[in-house]
Amino acid sequence: MAGLLAERARSLPSWSGLTGAEAAYRNLVLSPADGPDRLTAAAELVVRIAGYDEYPEVYPRRITLVRDAGGWRVEREESASGPPALWDLGPARTAPGAHCLVLGLAEGPAPSGLVEVGDRAVAAVSAVWGDDWPGRLLLELPADEAQFARLLEGDPAGWTGMAAVTVAAPGAPRRTPADRVVVNPEAFGRLSGFGRQVVVTHEATHVATRADTRAWTPLWLSEGVADWTAYRDSGRSPRQISPELARDVEAGRLPSALPADRDYAAGATGIAQAYEQSWLACDLIARRWGPERLVALYRAVGADDGQGEDRERRTDRLLRAGLGVGLDGFTELWRAEVEALKG
Template identity: 85%
Template sequence: MAGLLAERAGSLPARSGLAGAEAVYRDLVLSPGDGPDRSTATAELAVRIAGYDEYPVVYPRRIELVRAAGRWRVEREEAAGGPPAPWDLGEVRTAPGERCLVLGLAGGPDPTGLVAVADRAVPAVSAVWGSAWPGRLLLELPAEEAQFARLLGGDPADWAGMAAVTVAAPGAPRHTPADRVVVNPEAFGRLSAFGRQVVVTHEATHVATRADTRAWTPLWLSEGVADWTAYRDSGRSPRQIAPELARDVAAGKPPTALPADRDFTAGAAGIAQAYEQAWLACELIARRWGPDRLVALYRAVGAGDGQGEDREQRIDRLLRAGLGVGSAGFTALWLAEVAALKG
């Protein structure tokens, strides 16, 4: 029976659209079925897309087997925990670019529409973050918002309005990229061409900075550098880039501190302002101290093992070392930038 799965591996379902992908089942566990001619197996399906995954993506699977004419065959296979594989949701259409591969689900937007956007995002990110990252993007484009939520393993209500999310594919070590940019076809489709470019460049920055991002990296910094990279050289003014924040300031409701991690939670009230506040903080660093200092600060925050030091103390120390100003002083400078949005 294990030989059957070994034979099945290496050739994903035709609906996957991934003819060149490497696939293998591992950690097979058999369970009794209903009678001698039926059995159930659980296994991990490890899939690696050549040129994009340095490490395979792991999908837990439940496989129903039936014996007929002396041979076992797979009758049904489905996800057994965690987000599903794209082909579990429908037929996949692939659209390759020079620096990207888009996996689109049938019935949704044409995946070729994302290719040019992603191909422009990669060099824009490399211009800031260098060439140490793979310099390519793998994007998944579901047919509808409900599929977008399923690919993220969450409640659709939590992800409504989010245009795209970068996820570390299951089974991939932190330093071995197997990232996916999952695009919400409904929210993304409502954006202008400029907005779409900003979103994909933002997500590409997360892919490029993954090796320098840790659990203790504050989200105002990780989301801020992603937005700063995406808006860099756009020619847009701060009030154009941060309209919700500017409206709050004009209404006499400015923030009093840098946004907390919880402010970036999908569906959180004021999430748009949190992103704008984060962008403004990183824009301040890049403009006052230079883009290289911003990049160096980000990498310094992610360096080391993070043990034995409170996060806030660590940020304060690194701000002083890199910018010559501690957390309190930096926050004061940032609040002055916020106030200036009142115009």
């Protein structure tokens, strides 16, 4: 039986559409099913895409095996727990770029349409964050929004309007650079060419900064640097980048504090304004103190010595050390930037 699954693993690129993949089944446990000619197997499918996965992806699988005149064969294989693999959703196809690999489905949008966007995103991110990340991007493109939600193990209604999300490779350790971007084809397809580039560059920034991101990193900072990197050198004005926030300011609704983590939850009221407020905070740092200070601050916040320290106190301390202004003072400077959107 092990030989049968080993052969199946060797053939994975041909039936999954993967390029440059190595695969193996491990931790195989066999159980009798209905009669002597049927077995069920629990196993882990371990997949590694050369050049993209620092750690293997691990997919718990449930496999049905049957024996006929030709011997044992795999009748069915499916996900046993966790999110499905993209190829569980249908026949897959791939499109490689110079610095990215796009995995798609035969019944969905052509993955080749994302290659140029992915390559440009890698270049834009590397221009800010340097070579401290692999400089490669893996994108998954399901066929529709329902499949997008399945890959995220979420309620489809909660992800409506979300164009893309960065996720960790299944089974990989925390803080791994083997992260990939899952694209919502419906929301992404409604964007302009500029909007699509912003989204993919934003998500690529999360991939590049994953090793410097911790549970205590405020989302206003992690989402802000991602948007700031994506909009950098775009030539867009603050009001163009922050239209929802600008409308709130015109109506007299000004935020009193930087966004809280809960403001970024999928489907949250005012989520667009939270992202725009984040961008404005990081843009303020980059303009007033320089992009290098913004990058240094981000890495300082995510340093390993933050375990157990109160997050707000830590952010205040590092703002003082890096910018010479504490959290309260920075918030006042930021609120002045927000108010200036009134034009």
